[in-house]
Amino acid sequence: MQATPFEYRRKQLLDKMPPHTAAVIGAAKEKSRNRDAEYPFRQDSDFFYLTGFNEPEAWLVLVKGEDYQQSVLFNRAKNLEQEIWTGIRLGQEQALVELQVDQAFALDEMPKQWLALFDGLTAIYYDFSRDDVDGAIKSCLRKMAQMQRTGVKPPRQLNELSDWLHELRLVKSDEEVAIMRKSAQISAEAHCRAMQACQAGMFEYQIEAEIIHHFMHNGARQPAYESIVAGGENACILHYTQNRSVLADGDLLLIDAGAEWNMYAADITRTFPVSGKFSPIQHKVYTIVLNAQRAAIDAVSPESSFDDYHQAAVRVITQGLIELGVLQGDFDALIKDEAYKPYYMHKTGHWLGMDVHDVGAYKTEGAFRQLKPGMVLTVEPGLYFGLHLKGKVADELLGIGIRIEDDVLVTDAGCEILTDGVPKDIDAIESLMSGGVSV
Ligand SMILES: [Mn+2]
Numbered sequence: 273m274q275a276t277p278f279e280y281r282r283k284q285l286l287d288k289m290p291p292h293t294a295a296v297i298g299a300a301k302e303k304s305r306n307r308d309a310e311y312p313f314r315q316d317s318d319f320f321y322l323t324g325f326n327e328p329e330a331w332l333v334l335v336k337g338e339d340y341q342q343s344v345l346f347n348r349a350k351n352l353e354q355e356i357w358t359g360i361r362l363g364q365e366q367a368l369v370e371l372q373v374d375q376a377f378a379l380d381e382m383p384k385q386w387l388a389l390f391d392g393l394t395a396i397y398y399d400f401s402r403d404d405v406d407g408a409i410k411s412c413l414r415k416m417a418q419m420q421r422t423g424v425k426p427p428r429q430l431n432e433l434s435d436w437l438h439e440l441r442l443v444k445s446d447e448e449v450a451i452m453r454k455s456a457q458i459s460a461e462a463h464c465r466a467m468q469a470c471q472a473g474m475f476e477y478q479i480e481a482e483i484i485h486h487f488m489h490n491g492a493r494q495p496a497y498e499s500i501v502a503g504g505e506n507a508c509i510l511h512y513t514q515n516r517s518v519l520a521d522g523d524l525l526l527i528d529a530g531a532e533w534n535m536y537a538a539d540i541t542r543t544f545p546v547s548g549k550f551s552p553i554q555h556k557v558y559t560i561v562l563n564a565q566r567a568a569i570d571a572v573s574p575e576s577s578f579d580d581y582h583q584a585a586v587r588v589i590t591q592g593l594i595e596l597g598v599l600q601g602d603f604d605a606l607i608k609d610e611a612y613k614p615y616y617m618h619k620t621g622h623w624l625g626m627d628v629h630d631v632g633a634y635k636t637e638g639a640f641r642q643l644k645p646g647m648v649l650t651v652e653p654g655l656y657f658g659l660h661l662k663g664k665v666a667d668e669l670l671g672i673g674i675r676i677e678d679d680v681l682v683t684d685a686g687c688e689i690l691t692d693g694v695p696k697d698i699d700a701i702e703s704l705m706s707g708g709v710s711v
Contacts, residue, residue, distance in 0.1 A: 349378035395429035442632030459538035460693030462486035496537030499529035507673025508658035541677035548705035560592030579640035652677030
């Protein structure tokens, strides 16, 4: 039988581990929202990446011996009474079949089985940021320490697992890219729908409803992150998610929203005029951000480092700020002094994958790392003129916040934009909003 992607990934991780070690990965915990109501369950990305298993209260233990490797799952036992209330559980027997693990045990067997699995190993790898995983491992090690007189040999080293695991997650397989294309497509369509629905007098949350409707209608039950639907000066608040203001004629609307489909995120930002037509000053600022975004995308390739595309965006933004009269002086000196920062205060992008700010190191050996085919990243320059800048910039700029964000796959030849199903050219946006067809 052919290995599933999950089996293949477990093998990749096991291949990196030295002999006589184990790795422990915990499922996500259910979180209480208020009283008896819980937040929707969302599996831990690392755990899902290695198992494809979507239940809480589960643990994966990978053990590497001298000449063997094994994957052991601990999960909830079948329990009819519980299943009537909260849903069908996979159980142990089915886990062997569906998840292709070597062994599966009910949770109440975990303490005993861990003792046996860890006995004689030298090290255990896990995610140090997970208190529950840390607690479970240390409680097992304490028990083993008490049993040393009986010949039990507890592992002596605890090591961080994430460096290896997140390095695997950073470079996407063809299967992952196919899933991300779909997340990107659903998200792009949702942005088109928002542009078409937008009218002055609507509440920001009504536009959010259009987006969520499209996500869910297409099988993306959750957005990948809280949607930002920010009219006018709200766009200058980078993580604005209140989405409660009324949209005003003459303002811009910034939407940063992406679907999560099959556990993978999309992350798109578009900024467009509430009433469908850019004013001359909005046109001017938008064009700078768009040119910066284009220049940045052109700089994404295996020839460049993670920082190169940010620098490409910064150059266009700085030149634009000079043309707007916001910055004065020598171009190179302005770049060196990061004079753009009051108006462009974030980086040009981040890794994208199962997590919207996906895992993987940005620097290796102190320098920004080289891009590689299979990496997926966002390209999202912006310009923000919050009202606090009154007196420092021309009044006509105040309250303008613009960001344009696409998701980009690094390829052998350069890169491919996954989110080009939603327009970003001024003409194309205005045409779509005036009843024209989407590109
Ligand atoms: Mn982003």
